[in-house]
Amino acid sequence: MVSRVIPVEPFDLVVFGGTGDLARRKILPGLYRRFLGGQMPPESRIIGAARSEMTEDEFRAMARAAIAEFVSADKRDAAMIDQFISLISYVAIDAKGDGGWATLKGMMRKGVVRAFYFSVAPALFGALAERLHDHNIADAKSRIVVEKPFGRDLDTARALNATLAKHFREEQIYRIDHYLGKETVQNLMAVRFANILFEPIWKAQYIDHVQITVAETVGVEGRGAYYDTSGAMRDMVQNHLMQLLCLIAMEPPYHFDPNAVRDEKLKVIRALDPVEHQDIVRGQYLAGGGQKSYVDHSENPASKTESYIAMKVHVSNWRWKGTPFYLRTGKRLRARTSEIAITFKEPPHSIFDDAEGWRENVLVIRLQPNEGMNLMVMIKEPGPGGMRLTQVPLDMSFAEALGEDGADIPDAYERLIMDVIRGNQTLFMRGDEVEAAWAWADPIIQAWERKGDKPRGYEPGTSGPEDALMLLHRDGRRWREIRE
Known part of the structure; x- marks a missing residue:
């Protein structure tokens, strides 16, 4: 199966924070891959903007080094890299002053899409928005891309939204969550709404429970000071896991339209019940395996910030x-994996004697690694000797199912940046959606802060605190094993 590549319009993309880690690891390599794939027109331009006094040649050398480091060898075509590098410019910018803005304005072209990627600290979002407006660099059709965190609570999220709204309309603001750019996440919507097979049974009558797991093997070393002001709840649950939950639980939108999809996601967030204290487990990884503990990495021996969280959530609606x-x-867990597992209920009556061998049907959606899906179903165990049941997977790995060409799945950032250029906000969060998520969190x-409890310690390389097992055990269920 050969995937179709649909080119976008020519554009000017300004990457504020262009010398930063995200630009090096994701944005510049991703844009090169889209250029190599024929989706980014050669009339487009990328303009790095940052505080550093750097020449254009120095910035281009940095971009070339980023491609060499973060693009696989089979995608590094010397001639195409040279062409891509020729599209790159650089300007030194003072985000809170006037330095560089006149130069940037002179670099903007008429008749192309203008997009501005705020790959900077949220504290600078307002200053950048204000200067783009005051210097007449952003026009009525321009788009801005803002990275999380979108505030650290409801009040700061509202303030941030209000700041951006002073200079840009909601349809110009793209709040990026890279999880929504993953191929499997979008396929979740296709599986639900393009197949009559699943939609009739996608409800409480047939689904026993849903597990959403995002496990990491890394700790917070190198960013411990930041993470200690955030924690797993703010860093992961309020945005990434919330978005996955919404896509599972949302009602079918009337059309695959940005606002229609986001309207239905918003309804899910507003239907979430408050979570009781006994339905939450917080953890901190300990030292082990030659690695330091969370409190060592955060440089805060008294830290009460969680590096792990497990919780039971209910959506109070008819479905x-x-x-x-x-x-x-959580951090420092057994394996790096992200998956959604939908466990269906047992049939109301079994006609087979081998009732003890029964296992539920489970639809597993793997986000990483090895994006794909499998459906665990019961079949007859091969061989003579009666009707014995066994469980087998109906497996669809994208790499295997779509063939060599189809398996070349774009990185989430590649897809999302191209959606910005197209003006498609379907996979981006709306302001009221962000505020509703904070109102719940x-x-x-x-x-927690009032109670003052310290998170439970857990050994690195495990599935987290033992207390987390009880969340499911007391309901007669078990967590799925964390494995790659």
Whole structure:
């Protein structure tokens, strides 16, 4: 199967924070891959903007080094790299002053899409938006891309939205969450809404429970000071896991349209029940395996910030009443994996004697590694000797199912940046969606702070704190094993 490449319009993309880690690891390599794939027109331009006094040649050398480091060898075509590098410019910018803005304005072209990527600290979002407006660099059709965190609570999220709204309309603001750019996440919508097979049974009557797991093997070393002001709840649950939950639980939108999709996601967030204290487990990884502990990495021996969280959540609407959603995410766990597992209920009556061998049907959606899906179903065990049941997967790995060409799946950032150029906001969060998520998360965080409990310690390389097992055990269920 050969994937279709649909080129976007020519554009000017300004990457504020162009010398930063995200630009080096994701943005510049991703744009090169889109150029190599024929999706980014050669009339386009990329303009790096940062505080550093750097020449254009120095910035181009940095971009070339980033491609060499973060693009696989089979995608590094010398001639194409040279062409791509020729599209890159650089300007030194003072985000809170006037330095460089006149130069940037002179670099803007008429008749092309203008996009501005704020790959900087949120504290600079307002200053950049204001100067783009005051210097007449952004026009009515321009788009801005803002990275998370979108605030650290409801009040700061509202303030941030209000700041951006002074200079840009909501349809010009693209709040990027890279999880929504993953191929499997989008395929989740296709599986649900393009197949009559699943939609009739996608509800509490047939689904026993849902597990959403995002596990990482790395710790917070190198960013411990930042992470200690955030924690797993703010860093992962309020945005990434919330978005995955919304896509699982949302009602079918009337059309695959940005606002229609986001309207349905917003309804899910507003239908979330408050979470009781006994339905949450927080953890911190300990030292082990030659690695330091969380408190060592955060340089805060008294830290009460969680590097792991597991929780049981309920969506109070007609579709999901009574079906629990179990969410968990953490650092220094057994394997790096992200998956959604939808466990269906057992048939109301079994006609087989081998009842003890029964296992539920489970639809597993793997986000990483090895993006794909499998459906665990019961079949007859081969061989004579009666009707014995066994469980087997109906497996669809994208790499295997789509063939060599189809398996060349773009990185999430590549897809999302191209959506910005197209003006498609379907996979980006709307301002009211962000605020609703914080309105749900804030009381949970505030309850922890009032209680003052320290998170449970857990050994690195495990599945997290032992207490997390009880979340499911007391409901007669078990967590899925964390493995690659």
